[in-house]
Amino acid sequence: MSNATETELRAGHSTLGRQVALPVLGLAFLTFLATWATTFQWIDETRTVLGMTVLTLFGVALLLMAAGVAGIGVLSRFGFLDTTPSPTAGLPVGIVFGTLWAFIGMAVSLQYIGNTIVYWGPIAFVLGAVGLLTATLPREDIGSTVPSAVLLAVLGGLIVAGVLDATWVYEAEWTGAIFPGSELIPLLVSVATLLGVWSAGKAKEGFGAQGREVGAFYIIGTVVFSMLSVLALLIWFIVKNGLDTFLTGASLTGGHLNVPFASISFPFIEVPFVTNVTGSLFVETPGVMPAVVGTLWLVFGAVLFAVPLGVGAAVFLTEYADQGRFTQVVEVATNGLWSTPSIVFGLFGLAFLVPRISGGNSIFVGQLVLGFMLLPLVLITSWESIKAVPDEYRDASAALGVSKWQTIRSVVIPAAMPGTITGVILGVGRIAGETAPLLLVFGGAPYPSKSPNVVGQFSFSTEPPFITNQALLEPASALPYQLYATITAGVFPRPEIYSNQEFGWGTALVLLLVVLGLYAIGVASRLYFRRKLHYE
Amino acid sequence: MSSNTVDTDQMDSQLTTSGETAEDIEDAWSDYQFQGEAKLSVEDLDVYYGDEQAIQSVSMNIPEESVTALIGPSGCGKSTFLRCLNRMNDRISSARVEGSVEFDGENIYGGRTNLVELRKRIGMVFQAPNPFPKSIKDNISYGPRKHGDLETGLLPSLLGRDDTAEEMDLVERCLKQAALWDEVNDRLDDNALGLSGGQQQRLCIARCLAVDPDVILMDEPASALDPIATAKIEDLIEQLAEEYTVVVVTHNMQQAARISDQTAVFLTGGELVEYDDTEKIFENPESQRVDDYITGKFG
Structure with a gap:
């Protein structure tokens, strides 16, 4: 040829x-x-x-x-x-092989001749050149x-x-x-x-x-x-290290599932590590239940705070605001906020929110701070997905004489739902594992003896805000916080049952499962909306 | 049979109808006499996109219960003109409209116009089928529901105002009017995006009928469809003209000739060149430019 x-x-x-x-x-x-x-x-x-x-x-x-x-x-x-x-074969291939050959030359001469650049330098260079030329010539x-x-x-x-x-x-x-x-x-x-x-x-x-x-x-x-x-x-690695702790005392039928109001109970799966409290002296197998509950409340509150605000802001920025300098500035600022280190959010919560709301570490401030962290991502993703809703839908709705707000509510937001949920999934994955801000604004005793009872603590009062919740204003424990406390504390209070490391790995495994569970809920709801919208 | 050309020599237009008066000659549009009453009457309409003029001083009357076709080459402003008739151009921020459009004697550009009411009475069907990503049934009932004419669900049924039966009647009536009922009556809860293009377009027409309009504007409703679906849409348009005033924009001159009662020809620059009975336009147009366009020498 x-x-x-x-x-x-x-x-x-x-x-x-x-x-x-x-x-x-x-x-x-x-x-x-x-x-x-x-x-x-x-x-x-x-x-x-x-x-x-x-x-x-x-x-x-x-x-x-x-x-x-x-x-x-x-x-x-x-x-x-x-x-x-x-x-x-081309120059890029030559460069790759030249480099690899030079490394071989360097390694061999270091091993057998000596650690002096006068020896290994020329050898590496010559071998590298040979590798380059063999590949290209x-x-x-x-x-x-x-x-x-x-x-x-x-x-x-x-x-x-x-x-x-x-x-x-x-x-x-x-x-x-x-x-x-x-x-x-x-x-x-x-x-x-x-x-x-x-x-x-x-x-x-x-x-x-x-x-x-x-x-x-x-x-x-x-x-x-x-x-x-x-x-x-x-x-x-996490499963291998945490599984033993996780399964301590676990059995398939040892537990009881109580039917509410009927005083009937069925044998049920029992996993004491997940269902027991951590710190009580009387608990046979210390567990991570308080931290699981704390994490779930944190995520729930943060999502409840961030999603309406984020979606609302996205609706304003796409449907009402003029596209121009203002929206550009908001976009840049939002991206910046998303990249802000979480400890900065925590510091803000400690200095600004804690004295104004609870006077000490509390679940509520933790929810707000994590909500602030989640907000930019929810805003960015729902903004993008509202922008991606075809204008044809808006035209069709307007041509039927439907007002703008009704169109947004019944056509635009449902069509943007899958994208928004994707953002929430990503954000929840991040905040559920967040530790740094929780150290500052949220964490209480590292080994709590009871779970935060948020649902049962709502009470009416005669002065504003009329509904109060003492549990939300108290510190609690969350899985990443507890993991950090366990690793750094040195001694687990019940060394005869778990060592520090065992308890830590078990906590890590539960954290992984909780995050995966939240992720599964998110994916399932996204799937539901996609099906409904016939996108797949 | 009457005719008129609206180009530079419009004052020379021939008036052959009986009863012509001096005012008829002065007012370029009252001389085209059609059967029935004018549903929409457009006076000196100018539309600008920024600095660019898209419609130049167009005046025409659109008769009720008939099909009016707007034809012309691409970019001649016929779609822009159509979108002026129910003020959809308001949605384009750079568009500016001057002149007047009277709908049943009221100027819709006169200020204080209720856009919701206007668009309920002047519906629109778009070039590409655009059903909502909802079920077939919900697509039909969307408009009446948002206008508060249909109430279904938990709260209305608790209050004894459940309109589920009315909703089903409405869905059936509109789908039958749009000649779609037989094809979809067994899957009203399926997503509308699963229908074929032609079915989707007929669904859009049914959705438009559900808010009970007087006028239906159609912007090239069949241009994205195959010949069989197109034929169905054309049949449908002719049937709709018995009850509604239909204005159709089309690229396809055979289509305009087949379905319309009167035809307006727009040529480049947003100028209405000739408006007359369809037969007259296609057989013996007044303007040489229209003749060239129709015979394919131009555009």
């Missing part, structure tokens, strides 16, 4: 190339999964499989992949495979296989040769942490398999435009997988 831009209409589909590339891809994918399983410690890295430890097996897999990838590249270059490569089939095959082979070779094994420890000077090989090697192998997947994916489609397409697809796919893995790791 003399001309670079001339490509055959049918991309090359060499059967041999595919036959080699597919097993390499499969091997890379399996290795990738196995490295994550090892990182999560689902696979014990000292286990022996096929006569080798798991880590050695990773090394062998990398060597096989290197051989396969390089083999396709070389065979394709010498015309044994029917492929359609571009003249070069030859045709694409060499440029995108050989540099990655060399990297795979070096890593795999070091592992198989036993230079890197489970007992190897990387002790860096720049940090007090140490990196044991049993954890570092799976991560390195996982990154290396990404390179292998990319090369093999390109090779499978015979390089060229289609090859790049597939290579990019595999890379993006594995990145998404890694992101989900990190998320799963997070949740799994």
Whole structure:
């Protein structure tokens, strides 16, 4: 092929190339999964499989992949495979490989020659240049296989040769942490398999435009997988640590569900950690009930405060205010308010609201402060979703002789409801886990012996505001607040039952469940409105 | 048969009707004699969008219980003119309207006009079908409900004023009038957005009928529809003209010829060039420009 831009209409589909590339891809994918399983410690890295430890097996897999990838590249270059490569793999690929090669050079020279820039500097530079040139100068089939095959082979070779094994420890000077090989090697192998997947994916489609397409697809796919893995790791870590605490004394039929006014009770699921109070001396299993109730009241009050105000402001800004400088300023200010650190809101509550409302920490001030924090997000999202309601609806309503306010109430706001709820979901997720402002305006005893009884404390009085609620004006506990108090307090009051850490992890798990529960309620109500509006 | 052209030589217009008087000649519009009474009469209407003039001094009378078609090339101001008839142009902040539009003898631009009442009596159907994202039934009853003519729900039924039966009658009557009843009577509670485009447009017409208007304005009601749906809408328009005054804007000259009793031709710049019986406009127009437009030499 003399001309670079001339490509055959049918991309090359060499059967041999595919036959080699597919097993390499499969091997890379399996290795990738196995490295994550090892990182999560689902696979014990000292286990022996096929006569080798798991880590050695990773090394062998990398060597096989290197051989396969390089083999396709070389065979394709010498015309044994029917492929359609571009003249070069491109400068970005070259830069990536140059950097990786330079790192390898640096690592090897640091290990065997010494920690002096005079030694490792030139070596890293030369290797980096070689990596860059290998990737960019030859045709694409060499440029995108050989540099990655060399990297795979070096890593795999070091592992198989036993230079890197489970007992190897990387002790860096720049940090007090140490990196044991049993954890570092799976991560390195996982990154290396990404390179292998990319090369093999390109090779499978015979390089060229289609090859790049597939290579990019595999890379993006594995990145998404890694992101989900990190998320799963997070949740799994909390569940694993908190589950024992959570299930203390739990049983499927040990509890009682009392039917109100009928003095009948049924056996019911019992989870004392969730249903018991925290601080009482007489409670057998201390629980987090007061904090759960406190969190729910906080979220409820904040939503009750922020949603009508936010939606009302959004209606004014879209339907009544002239679009111009004023609305722009409001938009910028609202975005700024949303990014304001929560401790600032807390400080405002402490200095302004506490002395004016309750004279001390209280649920009500906590609700208001969290409501202030929620307000900008509700405003932004409902503003956007009201703007997105088609003008056709407003025209149609006006042409029927319906007034503007009635149109807003019965057409515009219902149509904007799903978007608004999305905003509330996001905001509730944030405020339910908020700790900093609660430390200042809300929190009372970290281990309360009773839940705040807000519903039962409403009472009428003869002076304004005529309805008062003592429970709302008293401090309480919330899950994130209690978590913070538990971790920093040092000693849990009932060390014979829970250690500090056990109680903390249990609280974290309940917090996670509460937030997920609120999230589920939000998603369900959004789904309801979407169904109703026939959006899906 | 009478005719009139309103271009630069409008004073030369030919008047062949009996009973013409000197005032008829002075007032360019009273000379076009149609059957029935003028429902809407427009005098010297000018519309500006900012500095740009969209309608230039248009005067015309629209007879009741008939179909009046407004035709002309894109951007000639026919939709703008239509939106002046129920003051929908008020919703565009840059629009400015001068002149007068009399509806049953009252100037709707005279100040102190009750827009709610005006738009109840002069309904409008838009180019793209725009049903609300509500059920078919709620789309129909939306207008009367908001005007307080229908009360349903918990509180009215407790007070003994529940209009559920009336609502069902209204829905059935309007859907039958709009020739949609047979297609949707088994799914009145389904969302209206699930209907096809033609059905949605007929639903919009039914929704407009539900507030019991005198005049129905239609802005290219069939331009987004396929030929079969278009034919249904056209049949419907002809039936509606027996009871209502219908004004239709259309791009489609065959459509105007098929359904309308009289036709007004707008040409570029928002100028009403000729207004006459549809037959006359399409067979023997006075103005050369209208003839060119209709035969396809221009526009």
